[in-house]
Amino acid sequence: MCEDFDLCGICYGKALEIKGHKNTHEYHVITKLDFPIFDLKWSAKEELLLFEGLEKYGFGNWIDISSHIATDKTK
Numbered sequence: 001m002c003e004d005f006d007l008c009g010i011c012y013g014k015a016l017e018i019k020g021h022k023n024t025h026e027y028h029v030i031t032k033l034d035f036p037i038f039d040l041k042w043s044a045k046e047e048l049l050l051f052e053g054l055e056k057y058g059f060g061n062w063i064d065i066s067s068h069i070a071t072d073k074t075k
Contacts, residue, residue, distance in 0.1 A: 001025040046071055 002021045015023040033045035042050075046069055053065035062075035 006030075042073070046073060 002019075002025055005019070005021055007016070007021065007027070011018075012027070017023055033048065034043050036042055037044045037047050039047070049069045050065065050073075053068035056068065057064040066073055066075045
């Protein structure tokens with residue numbers, strides 16, 4: 001209904017209506033994790049995969065953790 005319109009979770013939660021968008025419009029959630037959380041050289045997705053890999057493979061098992069992250073991050 002709103003062509004090329006993004007609304008953050010906070011604004012959605014407040015049921016804001018801006019730029020012709022009405023809170024009754026249909027929507028779908030887009031998960032974008034391309035921003036950093038702790039390190040500017042890592043995306044949030046990579047950082048979350050790092051923690052997941054640590055939990056799954058254990059601290060120090062960097063080869064398996066690197067494979068788990070599956071980006072350009074190496075051991």
